[in-house]
Amino acid sequence: MFSRRRFLRKAGVVGAALPVAGGLVAAACYNDPTGGPIDSSAVPTQNVKPGATQAPAATQAPADLWVKIDEDHKKGVVDFLRQQKAPITKGKGMQELAPRIENGVKVFDLTIDNVDWEVSPGLIEKARGYNNQIPGPTLRATVGDKVRINVKNNLEESSSVHWHGLLVPNAMDGVPYLTQDPIVPGGTFVYEFTIRNAGSHMYHSHHNSADQVNRGLLGAFIILPEDRSKYPQYDKEYILIMNDSLLGFTINGKGFPATDALIAKKGERVLIRWMNEGMMYHPMHLHGATMEVFQRDGYPVEPPYICDTIDVPPGNRFDCIIHANDAGLWAFHCHVLSHAEYEGGFFGLVTVLAVEDETFKVADLLATV
Amino acid sequence: MFSRRRFLRKAGVVGAALPVAGGLVAAACYNDPTGGPIDSSAVPTQNVKPGATQAPAATQAPADLWVKIDEDHKKGVVDFLRQQKAPITKGKGMQELAPRIENGVKVFDLTIDNVDWEVSPGLIEKARGYNNQIPGPTLRATVGDKVRINVKNNLEESSSVHWHGLLVPNAMDGVPYLTQDPIVPGGTFVYEFTIRNAGSHMYHSHHNSADQVNRGLLGAFIILPEDRSKYPQYDKEYILIMNDSLLGFTINGKGFPATDALIAKKGERVLIRWMNEGMMYHPMHLHGATMEVFQRDGYPVEPPYICDTIDVPPGNRFDCIIHANDAGLWAFHCHVLSHAEYEGGFFGLVTVLAVEDETFKVADLLATV
């Protein structure tokens, strides 16, 4: 049942006392003493039998094992909280890229780069990124804008860029040999078009794409409508891009515990723009709140529907509003559980919706880790 | 093409004459003699026992093979019919657990147990179950109820319980190190909350969950609305929980032929509460009738939609009504066909909707097996 290899890698990890969030103390009063918090004094040490003079008997190993499992789980959560204070991995994707304006055209510059990407602490993969980021920089424009994207290929293989979801002239669609020649190593290509349709769109490689997209050549291209009055009101916005396979299970280029929490105040409306750029299905389950899904691929979902688990197939994008009505730390993870947890704790497609109220402040919690 | 190992395991099985359901005789008149029913006298007997004087001629092998395949298929269906008379495996999950009332609180007691679970005849797996059942006992409550669930962990590893879909106080949400400490071996935890939202919800382990849930720590938690007038009328209710992977492909903890049929009278409205607790997708196809889907995760699907194949992603729940308008035995199975059939016949995610009318009674059919 247990992966010894992964386990041994983590051996020696001793859980510091877990910080207990202010709002969470209530749980303790339900705890029977037998099942109470693990603190280091209460945890049976390895040689607990009276008079034991030698190495633990084989039969004792399982007891050791569950304690280590729990310590690993705890360490992951503590690391995740530390991530919310300061990044625990190198490299941050999805930095907003402000265009420069040239003769009324919004101009973006993208490079296609080899990058060593730290997916989670210590796990560094040979990857590829636009502007050395995974996901690439987030681009934004409005319907009616003229945009130009200068793309420079720094790889040792060809590439191209497809503007996934945007209606563009065929010659700008980015499919090698159908609409353009690939951008050869060292080469460049200029994409230019007028923005026609709003939505949570994407851009990604369309050459050797099962490899290149999976290794990181993807990003968000958010198109705002000219008339924003019909788009729902929201207080906060998060873009969540799922990927899997070659770089492991990631949200916005990082696997738990290096994922970013979603933070909101009680009562706020939190917009999520979901994008699945992976090769698998990831039904994302939100604890303690619901999602109101109102847009798919930039087109209306009528009427909007409410759910607690949302399935965004590869290539689709869904916009939804979370109503953050209850304070606390709410797990938010893929319900294909093998994408989210193993015997060493949470990993991969896991984050948290942290909802603050007058009694629970994220800053207070983070001050304890 | 054929799995010899599985095949030999089943060698020796000789199909008894298949019972022919009353309503099904019509089929026979379409049968050409060449393609008529296999009866035991026509089936070549096997010469594979030790001491057989010579090997079967090479040319004879293929002919034997298809006959064995058909016999295995037939045996599975006969076993399934026998299951409807009396269980053909040990262990029954989802027994309704009536709460006791303490000071106006509905109290449920759950234990977390190791259990040897017979998934299908002869296939016994090392599993885990609430109250020694897989799925665990079905819990029911109504919006507004106060409930308390006492959980005792009898495993050799920690666990916790998440009330999937229910809106509960954060401290009761069951996520180790985010909302509570795990329930250590031998420990207990008391969950207590007031029911806020109706729906076909679930409960399951949230610790080492890819393993624990998959091995059986899951159950249904049905929450009725205070005002039931807006919920569709139905004559019969079935809860169908799908799982996969560590215990194989199961509906309500059992794989075909140990699955229970859905039985209805012609004209009845049959409610199905679908729950996917597995790690895979299972588009369930219903023969001979349609499903009207009206609720997802406890929230309305507006307008309801009709289909013959329903896909419930892991973590989601869908409520639907079957209109049982035509009599007979209607196959009901996952249309990822490798989850439902192999060269030895049906297995896994397969059951039957049996619709009775004045000419077709299930009891009459079962009397023949």
Added chain:
Amino acid sequence: MFSRRRFLRKAGVVGAALPVAGGLVAAACYNDPTGGPIDSSAVPTQNVKPGATQAPAATQAPADLWVKIDEDHKKGVVDFLRQQKAPITKGKGMQELAPRIENGVKVFDLTIDNVDWEVSPGLIEKARGYNNQIPGPTLRATVGDKVRINVKNNLEESSSVHWHGLLVPNAMDGVPYLTQDPIVPGGTFVYEFTIRNAGSHMYHSHHNSADQVNRGLLGAFIILPEDRSKYPQYDKEYILIMNDSLLGFTINGKGFPATDALIAKKGERVLIRWMNEGMMYHPMHLHGATMEVFQRDGYPVEPPYICDTIDVPPGNRFDCIIHANDAGLWAFHCHVLSHAEYEGGFFGLVTVLAVEDETFKVADLLATV
């Protein structure tokens, strides 16, 4: 990253100059010289000529590799264009089978055959097909029609036929041992029923079906409503059946480059009847246009929804209208990218929507290949 075996198999392929479609020339003006079109004179030649005195220097290999990759990609597209002029593989599935009329009954004759099927150029698989076709012949009828289908089994194993989505009498439902005996080798079975429900339905084997359906025993059964006025108007109709696993990834029995393009004139409404007969999920992404989904399993989707990526789970059928508003060659492929592209270019679940206008004619393009 590269599959050497597949690569070497293709070695020696030298890309002819790629035809540039009339409407696509615009792209060129954006090309920087460094990133310009690959023409044969500019491409480094391979060191594969007879009599080469030594192995290529190690540092040269990577450069050769990306060139070969690009050549393979290009060759695939050229082969695909040639497929649109004349089939590049043997065997064509889904030929419309006109019924003969006997006493007011529409009669179809189907045989179940072993067939060597060329999935893509040179890839010939041991398969099974109705009337030696994969998918089987397309059947059409109208609600109210009486139909009779004579089925003859030419396999060395039993089979049966299920009319997936059609409401038929139980005895005609095609499930061995539940509703009929299997059709033994050499046997026949006559299915007869009155058509009750419209929709994009299917027929397929229901015996040893994980094997038989996957190997090709499947087809489309289109049922038109008596009153067609409520069904959307369309200019062109395409049936797209997805399959996977034993014969690879296929659309209508063929993998790219042997797939057929969808061809429309600008402004036309193109009906697609989607059917997934495989064991996997295939979210199909359309470039340059959107799909308006209005029917699932023959029942209304209300209101219709618009998307650019459609996910049809196994066993489901969706009807949608493409609004072909922009001229050009638009890629149309599964966005599980590993079902559509590898380091040797596109394969499997890939086709193209070709939209013609006054400046872009498919015939002109094809004249160049």
